[in-house]
Amino acid sequence: xxxxxxxxxxxxxxxxxxxxxxxxxxxxxxxxxxxxxxxxxxxxxxxxxxxxxxxxxxxxxxxxxxxxxxxxxxxxxxxxxxxxxxxxxxxxxxxxxxxxxxxxxxxxxxxxxxxxxxxxxxxxxxxxxxxxxxxxxxxxxxxxxxxxxxxxxxxxxxxxxxxxxxxxxxxxxxxxxxxxxxxxxxxxxxxxxxxxxxxxxxxxxxxxxxxxxxxxxxxxxxxxxxxxxxxxxxxxxxxxxxxxxxxxxxxxxxxxxxxxxxxxxxxxxxxxxxxxxxxxxxxxxxxxxxxxxxxxxxxxxxxxxxxxxxxxxxxxxxxxxxxxxxxxxxxxxxxxxxxxxxxxxxxxxxxxxxxxxxxxxxxxxxxxxxxxxxxxxxxxxxxxxxxxxxxxxxxxxxxxxxxxxxxxxxxxxxxx
Amino acid sequence: xxxxxxxxxxxxxxxxxxxxxxxxxxxxxxxxxxxxxxxxxxxxxxxxxxxxxxxxxxxxxxxxxxxxxxxxxxxxxxxxxxxxxxxxxxxxxxxxxxxxxxxxxxxxxxxxxxxxxxxxxxxxxxxxxxxxxxxxxxxxxxxxxxxxxxxxxxxxxxxxxxxxxxxxxxxxxxxxxxxxxxxxxxxxxxxxxxxxxxxxxxxxxxxxxxxxxxxxxxxxxxxxxxxxxxxxxxxxxxxxxxxxxxxxxxxxxxxxxxxxxxxxxxxxxxxxxxxxxxxxxxxxxxxxxxxxxxxxxxxxxxxxxxxxxxxxxxxxxxxxxxxxxxxxxxxxxxxxxxxxxxxxxxxxxxxxxxxxxxxxxxxxxxxxxxxxxxxxxxxxxxxxxxxxxxxxxxxxxxxxxxxxxxxxxxxxxxxx
Numbered sequence: 131x132x133x134x135x136x137x138x139x140x141x142x143x144x145x146x147x148x149x150x151x152x153x154x155x156x157x158x159x160x161x162x163x164x165x166x167x168x169x170x171x172x173x174x175x176x177x178x179x180x181x182x183x184x185x186x187x188x189x190x191x192x193x194x195x196x197x198x199x200x201x202x203x204x205x206x207x208x209x210x211x212x213x214x215x216x217x218x219x220x221x222x223x224x225x226x227x228x229x230x231x232x233x234x235x236x237x238x239x240x241x242x243x244x245x246x247x248x249x250x251x252x253x254x255x256x257x258x259x260x261x262x263x264x265x266x267x268x269x270x271x272x273x274x275x276x277x278x279x280x281x282x283x284x285x286x287x288x289x290x291x292x293x294x295x296x297x298x299x300x301x302x303x304x305x306x307x308x309x310x311x312x313x314x315x316x317x318x319x320x321x322x323x324x325x326x327x328x329x330x331x332x333x334x335x336x337x338x339x340x341x342x343x344x345x346x347x348x349x350x351x352x353x354x355x356x357x358x359x360x361x362x363x364x365x366x367x368x369x370x371x372x373x374x375x376x377x378x379x380x381x382x383x384x385x386x387x388x389x390x391x392x393x394x395x396x397x398x399x400x401x402x403x404x405x406x407x408x409x410x411x412x413x414x415x416x417x418x419x420x421x422x423x424x425x426x427x428x429x430x431x432x433x434x435x436x437x438x439x440x441x442x443x444x445x446x447x448x449x450x451x452x453x454x455x456x457x458x459x460x461x462x463x464x465x466x467x468x469x470x471x472x473x474x475x476x477x478x479x480x481x482x483x484x485x486x487x488x489x490x491x492x493x494x495x496x497x498x499x500x501x502x503x504x505x506x507x508x509x510x511x512x513x514x515x516x517x518x519x520x521x522x523x524x525x526x527x528x529x530x531x532x533x534x535x536x537x538x539x540x541x542x543x544x545x546x
Numbered sequence: 547x548x549x550x551x552x553x554x555x556x557x558x559x560x561x562x563x564x565x566x567x568x569x570x571x572x573x574x575x576x577x578x579x580x581x582x583x584x585x586x587x588x589x590x591x592x593x594x595x596x597x598x599x600x601x602x603x604x605x606x607x608x609x610x611x612x613x614x615x616x617x618x619x620x621x622x623x624x625x626x627x628x629x630x631x632x633x634x635x636x637x638x639x640x641x642x643x644x645x646x647x648x649x650x651x652x653x654x655x656x657x658x659x660x661x662x663x664x665x666x667x668x669x670x671x672x673x674x675x676x677x678x679x680x681x682x683x684x685x686x687x688x689x690x691x692x693x694x695x696x697x698x699x700x701x702x703x704x705x706x707x708x709x710x711x712x713x714x715x716x717x718x719x720x721x722x723x724x725x726x727x728x729x730x731x732x733x734x735x736x737x738x739x740x741x742x743x744x745x746x747x748x749x750x751x752x753x754x755x756x757x758x759x760x761x762x763x764x765x766x767x768x769x770x771x772x773x774x775x776x777x778x779x780x781x782x783x784x785x786x787x788x789x790x791x792x793x794x795x796x797x798x799x800x801x802x803x804x805x806x807x808x809x810x811x812x813x814x815x816x817x818x819x820x821x822x823x824x825x826x827x828x829x830x831x832x833x834x835x836x837x838x839x840x841x842x843x844x845x846x847x848x849x850x851x852x853x854x855x856x857x858x859x860x861x862x863x864x865x866x867x868x869x870x871x872x873x874x875x876x877x878x879x880x881x882x883x884x885x886x887x888x889x890x891x892x893x894x895x896x897x898x899x900x901x902x903x904x905x906x907x908x909x910x911x912x913x914x915x916x917x918x919x920x921x922x923x924x925x926x927x928x929x930x931x932x933x934x935x936x937x938x939x940x941x942x943x944x945x946x947x948x949x950x951x952x953x954x955x956x957x958x959x960x961x962x
Contacts (some may be wrong), residue, residue: 148879148905151902151903151905152902152903225902231924233922233923233924235917235922237910237913237917237922239922239923239924242901242902242909244905246935246936247905247935329935329936330935330936345764348761350766350936368958370958371958374958374960375958375960377960378960378961379960382960382961463564472954485658485953486567486568486641486658487567487568489564489567489660489663489951490951491951491952492951492952492953492954493658493951493952493953493954494653494953494954494955494956495953495954495955495956496955496956496957496958496959497653497954497955497956497957497958497959497960498956498959498960498961500960500961501651501653501954501956501959501961502952502954506649506651506653506655506961507649507655507952508647508649508655519662519663519745519746519949520662520745520746520766520936520937520949521936521937523949523950523951523952524951524952525952533935533936533939534939535905535906535907535908535909535939535940536907536908536909536918536923536939536940536941537901537908537909537910537911538888538908538909538910538911538913538917538918539910539911539912539913540910540911540912540913540914540917541912541913542784542786542787542790542791542912542913543912543913543914543917544790544791544794544795544798544913544914544916545794545798545914545916545917545922
């Protein structure tokens with residue numbers, strides 16, 4: 131049953147991907163703007179479907195945070211529609227040719243950007259992911275197979291119905307967006323091992339879900355794991371800048387992957403700690419620290435080794451005073467999840483060294499870690515932030531959902 | 547035992563990779579040119595080690611083709627040395643910054659090219675791979691763990707000794723190149739599952755070895771599978787060009803992955819088939835074909851479905867007459883291994899369509915498939931040809947052995 135369903139979905143996805151690869155930009159944009167129109171005109175249907183999910187959530191005593199993620203209202207549906215229109219307005223990456231050069235043999239060699247093919251997206255309660263992920267895949271020329279949370283099945287069905295209707299009206303194959311329309315958990319296993327049909331899996335959810343999928347998948351996975359991000363304040367940092375960046379990186383939002391979790395401070399810059407700690411405590415942040423940090427403020431709790439390795443995603447911060455930039459880099463190498471790190475320094479050589487030496491997806495100099503984001507980087511939209519090393523690192527936008535092929539333009543050249 | 551050895555090798559590789567990431571270009575080039583000098587000065591030791599492997603090969607009745615691959619002489623060792631010098635002369639991809647732009651927030655965002663980290667290379671009898679692979683990894687800033695064929699263990703040891711001595715003399719950590727110095731097969735399993743230490747595995751060998759490694763690996767694999775390459779001669783192709791390209795693609799070398807295995811001919815271009823088939827038969831190529839091809843020359847054997855799906859790597863060619871370019875593309879979609887395909891046409895629209903529509907690592911227009919090669923494309927050297935879709939496609943040179951991180955240069959910017 132499961133494998134028959136997967137084979138059907140996979141076949142349809144693969145066939146539709148072959149046609150979508152060639153679709154012109156206008157048709158893809160038209161599908162996206164028509165889908166936005168459907169979200170607005172079918173608002174009542176979407177909200178009625180969501181009400182069913184919310185009722186089931188009540189009956190199953192879902193926790194409040196999950197229910198908040200699941201809930202749709204007119205504002206959230208309108209935001210989904212606007213998201214689609216924003217993606218329609220982005221440049222189409224598919225077919226772009228770059229680096230075309232003449233070689234001594236006479237041939238011209240270059241790259242053409244092309245879709246990945248079929249993308250499987252596995253996600254949890256937020257129904258807006260159905261719209262966002264499908265739109266990013268469509269614009270980048272990829273067919274997608276969506277597997278949302280079972281608690282959102284009615285909402286996801288209603289959203290997918292709008293998307294498929296719009297795609298069809300735009301003259302494209304509606305199977306470029308397919309929703310796995312069952313809550314059978316075995317379908318996740320089938321999807322992540324369907325290497326005949328699926329080119330890449332993008333899981334969106336907590337680290338435990340993502341780790342399990344990566345371990346069991348037979349298809350490449352673009353992973354987003356923890357964000358244990360660091361700010362390092364160097365000896366010669368501008369003090370006001372250091373205070374501002376540290377506070378922004380921690381307190382702008384707590385539950386996000388690009389928030390700072392550990393602050394490292396050069397021993398000659400401890401003079402900025404009293405102000406930082408005071409402001410953190412005023413904002414209700416729990417501060418944990420090494421002995422030297424505790425000497426600054428008696429409200430600082432002792433940090434353990436576990437603290438350095440923890441992504442709090444909460445109003446908690448660990449602080450460590452280090453001897454020099456080298457010890458800061460070693461600490462980052464040991465404990466960082468390689469998501470985002472920043473140095474605050476006005477010294478050119480130290481900043482350059484940090485920039486080259488630290489091997490994280492985003493390395494910053496005199497800026498808040500909170501900038502690690504697809505919109506801030508100019509991608510227009512993002513499907514996630516990759517903590518992988520291969521293929522795509524950091525915020526993943528339309529380009530991250532494509533690959534390149536080599537193109538060769540000749541005039542009858544042969545090898546001699 | 548196996549896991550203790552893997553942990554030691556892995557730890558050493560990871561530590562050395564962290565230092566190599568920062569190594570300046572001069573030191574890496576010095577290590578490569580010193581290694582070339584060692585190959586020349588230690589020629590006698592290398593040949594003596596190789597003689598031991600050749601003696602064992604005789605005793606084990608290794609087949610002649612394998613023995614030819616295993617054998618070293620002064621010319622082959624000199625070629626290895628020159629290969630290292632060529633890699634030393636290539637530009638260093640590591641640390642290159644691109645696409646640095648100002649964003650509305652005031653930050654500058656761009657990419658910096660960085661090494662992948664630790665690369666595991668698994669290969670068969672050719673001892674020169676030890677030198678080539680290590681040199682490409684070193685230049686691209688990656689530590690490598692090499693696992694050569696057990697039949698070449700003495701040769702590989704002697705070559706690795708030269709490499710490590712040179713690396714040390716250049717002031718780098720010799721552990722950036724480590725050879726698995728045992729013929730215990732369990733070490734392959736340990737290497738491809740050592741996800742704590744190894745960032746990517748590159749297997750070099752036959753499709754069955756590569757498929758097995760890809761199936762069992764817990765680390766990303768850059769794969770090189772079959773090359774079932776096609777030439778399509780369009781209705782309006784220049785006939786002389788078509789004949790030249792078809793013959794070059796098939797007969798320039800038979801045992802290579804970028805040789806043509808199937809020729810597709812538009813029904814209005816069958817007039818060029820008599821000449822092509824005659825010349826192929828004159829060169830001793832066995833020609834198999836569809837009924838329409840057989841009608842051209844009675845020596846053409848009937849091609850079966852299996853022929854369309856076969857990488858001959860031999861003087862055998864299958865030919866099919868197709869109705870139009872669309873049928874050619876469908877044939878390619880069905881049977882190609884997505885390595886390299888070429889169209890011969892003087893029609894602009896048909897050529898453009900083929901270029902966009904065919905989804906292979908290399909797509910060519912009026913050029914022989916034999917150009918699909920790192921040197922011909924200007925990479926300077928190649929570690930293999932990827933038939934994967936993600937990360938790197940087609941010929942893999944120094945850049946394919948690197949990834950990118952985002953860099954952000956600020957002036958104290960914070961998110962608001």
